[in-house]
Amino acid sequence: MRRRAVFWSRAVLVVALVTAASAVAAFEFQPYGRGSFAELRKAHAGKPLVVHFWSVTCAPCLAELPDWARVAHTKNSFDLLFVNADHEGDRARARMRLEKAGLQGATHYAFADDFVERLYFEADSAWRGELPFTALISAEGRLVTIIGAIDDPEIAKWIGGAERK
């Protein structure tokens, strides 16, 4: 009887540890709000930076997440950040999509401010929230933004150029 109790207590402990480990392994969405774009540029100054904005409601975004995963898994000379532009209510879907694409190991931000016009404007004053949207920032701080897919010639050229450095 006592042996059985010990077995169960150990089993519970193992389950608890596994649960805790998977909780630690789950990635975080860091908050993206007013000023975040400038802060990220500052934090990554001196090194090329790619910031990719996407949404679970954007089919082209979802179609190319595996392509972005391949970029993320390559040793790059640029830093790569992802920003989910969905409302908080869609965070579970966003997490699922990223995990499915193999992007759980990347650095992820998510909109944490409903003043979205401002978030768009800070990245590009002409951006109205269309997706996918990618900001390419050179080591010298030159910013180019692209509304379009990852195989947009500008993105391909820029990423390729950065990779060759």
Next chain:
Amino acid sequence: MKRLAFAAALLCAAAARAENAPAAGPMDHAKAPACLESKPQCAATAEPAFAKDGRLWLAYSVGDSIYAAASTDKGKSFAPATLVAKSSGGVIDANGEARPKIIALPDGPIVVSYTTRPEKSYSGSVFLTRSTDGGKSFSAPQKLLEDDGQRFDVFALSPRGRLYMAWLDKADAEKAKAEGKSFAGSGVAVAWSNDGGATFAGKKILMDHSCECCRVGAAFDRDGQPVFVWRHVFDDNVRDHYAAKLSADGATLAGGRVSEDQWATTCPHHGPSISIDAAGAWHIVWFARGKARQGLFYAVSRDGGKSFSAPEKFGDDAHAPSHAYILAAKDGLHRVWKEFDGETTRILQQVSRDNGASWSAPASAAETKNASDHPLLLERKGASYLSWLTKDEGYRLLPLARAAAAAPRHTRAAQIEAGAR
């Protein structure tokens, strides 16, 4: 590129169905909504409708609840809201493009529609509920269709009192997917009610291949038939606009392409707006970022959608003009839109007294320095109003300033020339 565009189109069809979503992690930093009360100010969007008795009704959602609230002083104050429905699991569509809708019928009933999406899927369901006691209580919500796959529903009440609905429907896309065929976008479906929203007939997809992330616009032609406008998926995944009128027997939609903007592949989340004047001219405003043109545009069809005028650009490109809405009212043809200068969001307005040939100079109607809904227009007894919900100021119903009419006019030719530059 083409292959990716095709894959994107395929995924457009599939995006409505996701699976196996884990629960949101406790580490998410996104802030919880600060305001969970039943008042309009706690909502992100509010849909207005005037009732015959002059009350202004708003439908909106807060958390998992849909509310209706009435104002007897044109939006300055609202009586305590009535709980219309609670989502029985799933997320309520409540954004600028897709939100709970309300319509007050002339003979009394108030009808509310809303769309929910399951936690793990984008396959939405449209629900309908109605009040026959002046908004004191609402009936148990009923699904518009048995199957899932509907979103972006819109109401339109005809001059003869028939209530129409249109929505974007994934049924044909799902059928194609099950047969292993490719399918771009959603379908445009229409239904109508002759008994004040109690039951709906029709409920059919009448045209396939609409874009699936933008609102549908609706208005009535002179013969009382509804005209709808939506972002359509043309060849090569080009997502430009199409406007079409429902036939008298409700069996077909017939119209034409509004413009050739040549916008491919991206998700605009930015739907059009339509209004039809007493002469039967279809006035349409929309946003494009195509190869052919970028920005906000206006065009009119004076032959029932067979042809459209050259797109006329409006709005200040330096301030990201967006989400235009148009209303042909007795006091003029009005258009409003949003602009943002980095600090302040403004609603700009223009009025045309000659059915779209010329417009007043843009004037600021309202502004805010925080989050806001899309601007909407509605008419009551010949007067036009701007309906706008903002996070800081709450709900506002603003009579469109007649001063705009006195402002210097821009000729249509000059505006087209400016748009071409």
